[in-house]
Amino acid sequence: MSSTEDQVDASPAPYLAANLNEPTKSSLQEIVHDSVIAVGGYWRPASATIRLLEELAELAEAIHDESKDLASITEELADVFFISTCLANQFGVALPDRHVVSGEDAASLESKMLLLVQICGRLARVINYYDGPKNLKKSESLTPIGDIVAQIHAVLRSVARQLRVDLDLAVRSKAAKSRVRDSGRFPMSFDPSTADSLTEFRSVTEASDCSFARQAKIWGAPTWNVTKSLHHNVDQVIPFLISFTKATRHESLDGFVIAPSLPYQNTSISKLSRSFEGLLKAINRGDPARSPCLDGNIAKAGWQFEFNGRRLFVSVFSPLYPGGHPRAAHRDFVLFQPEESFDEHRVGSAYSESEVIRTAVRRKFQERGLWYPEEVIDSRIEGHIYLLPLRKGDPPVEWWLRGTDQLVLF
Template sequence: MRLLQEKVDETIRALGGYFRPLSGLARLIEEVGEVGEALEANDDQSLKAELVDVLMISTCLSNQYVTDLAEQHRRLGTEHDQEQGSFYRLVHEAGQVARVMNGYEGDKPPKRTEDIIPIGTSLARLQRELFRLARPLELDLLKEIDQTNEKNLRRDRTRFALTRDPVTEETIDHFRSATGNTERLWGAPVHEAGMLLEAHIRAALPSLRRFLRCARIEGIDGFIIEAPIERSDSLLRVKEQADQIGRIIKEQTPLSFKEAPYRIDVYAPQLGPVSPYHAEDDHRMFLVLHVDE
C-alpha cells in the first residue's frame, strides 16, 4: 500500500496537484455511484474499471491527510479478509468519509459529543470493500491501478489547472532538507521574495485552519511555516520573526487556544548544530505548529 500511495502521489503531482478535498470527495461519490451502475447492469468490465477508479481517488484523499494506508489495512486485517463484498457497505463507508470531511472542510462541524472516526480508517474500510468486490472478478486492483496511473498521465497531463495542497507544498521539502525530519506534515506556501511576512502568513491561514480542525484526529504531526532569515542574522531577529508569526496566527485562527491547544517550535540556522532545533539553511527559518493532545 505504501508503494501504491507513492505511485499515486507521483502521478497526481505530475498532473498538476490534488483536487481540493471537497472536489475529491465529490469525485469519490461519483465513482461509487458508477460502481452501482455497473453492478445493476451486470457489466463486469465496467465494474472492474470503476473499482480501480474508486481505489485511485480514495488513495488520493488518503495522501492528502497523510494517512498510512498500510498500517490502516494491517489493523483491519485486509490481507487475510475473505468476506463477500457488499455495495451497501461500500456506500456506507463512502458516507462515513463524507461525514468526516464535511467536519474538516465543510460547513457542518462535528458535534462535541460525536466520536469522530479518522478519515484514514474510513478510507481503508472503503478500500477493503473494493478488494472484496474485486475478488470474484479475479481482479488484482493493485496491479490494475499501475496501468490506470500510466493512462492518466498520458490522457490528463494538460487537462487540469495547477492546484495547491498543504501536503505538496515545497515548504515541507525545504524543512526536511534542513532538518532531516520525517514526520507526517502539512505545509504553508513557500515564502516569496519580497512578500511581507504578514501577507505570507495570511496566505497560509486557510490551510492552517484546516490543520487545526483535523490534525489531532488524523495524527498529522505538524504544520510548517517558513520565514526569511539569513544565517548572519542575530538570534534576536529569529525571536522577532517568530513572535510576529505567532501573533498573527493567534489573531487569525478561528479556534481559541483553549479549544485547540497548540505549541510552536522554531528551527533556525542560528540554533547550533547540537540543538534539536537547528535548521541547516542559509536563508530560511521554520516554525512548526503542533496541536497538543
C-alpha cells in the first residue's frame, strides 16, 4: 500500500484513477439499468439480495414442479438474471457478455440449482457486509461482486442451454414488461450509484484534464436538504459513506462525492474554508471507527483524513475557483477518494506510470496557459491540497485553523 506522500505526488485534482482497459457494461446491463431507472431506481443492495433469494426459490420450485411449463421457468431464470445484474450495476461492475463454468453443461438441473444456491449465498454474505451489520474477521476475504454475479449468470445460461431457452431474449422481454407493469408501483428510491449529486459532478469529471476522470467509478451522496441543518444532512450521508468504505477495497470504487448546499453564495476562500472544516468535523463525528485524525498535526507530511478505518483523500471544488482552475465547478462539491483507488491503478511516486500521468497533465495546463498548483502539490502536505488556493502566489489554505463549529456554513 502506498504512503500518503506517494498519493500527493499524483496528478492534480480530481485525483481520479480508473482502469481504462476495463470492459464496458454489456448491452443487457444497460437494458436492465434503463428499465430500473424508468420505474423508480435501484433498491438498497440488502433489499435486492432478499429479492434475489426469493426469485431463486421460485426458480427452484418451477424446475421441480412438473406442472410448471417452460414459459414459467424461463420467466424465473430472467428474474434471477435481472436482479443479480442490478447488484452488479450498483457497484459499477462491467460484466462479461459470457462467462463459462467448466463442465456445467453436463451437470443435472438439480446440481445446477444447488450450485446457484451456494453462489447466491456467497453474494448475500458480501452484501450483508457492505450494506448490513456483518463484520469481517481479520483473516476473512471477500470475492468481488462482479466475479460472483458472473458465476451466477454462467450457471443460468447453462440451465437455459439445457432447456433450449433464449435467456437474453427473456431478460429483454422482462425489462420491457417491467417498464409497463411496474411504472408507479414502487416509490422513488435513492441509490448512490445514480445519485443526483453524482449526475451534477459529471460536468467536473468531463472537463477535467485528468485522463482517468471520465472512467472513474464514483458514488454520490443523497441530495442536500437546504431546510435542514448540517448535522441532519451529514446523518443522511453517513450510512452510504460507511457502505462505500466497506466496498471500495474489493469493488475498486474510486470516489464518493457530496454536493453540499450553502445558505448563501461563498464570497471568499476563508468562508469556504470554514464550511469545509465544519463538514469534515461533522463527518468525523459520525465515524464508526472514531478516528482522531482531525486532532492530529494536519500540517505534517503523511497526515490524511480517515473514516471507518479507510484513508481518504479529499478534494473541494467550488464556483469560487476561476475557469481553468483544477477545482473549478458550477457548485460546491467535496470528493472523497480511498487510498486503495490510488494503489489499484498504480498512481503514486512508487509507480513509474504515475510520473508519466503527472507530466502529461502538467503539460496540458501549460499548453492552455493555465496555472497548475505544482508548488502546493509538491509540498507533500496533504492538508494543503484538500482546499487549493485561488491563484498562483496565494498562500496554502490552512482550513483547519480558520473555523469553529459556530461558523459552519454548509
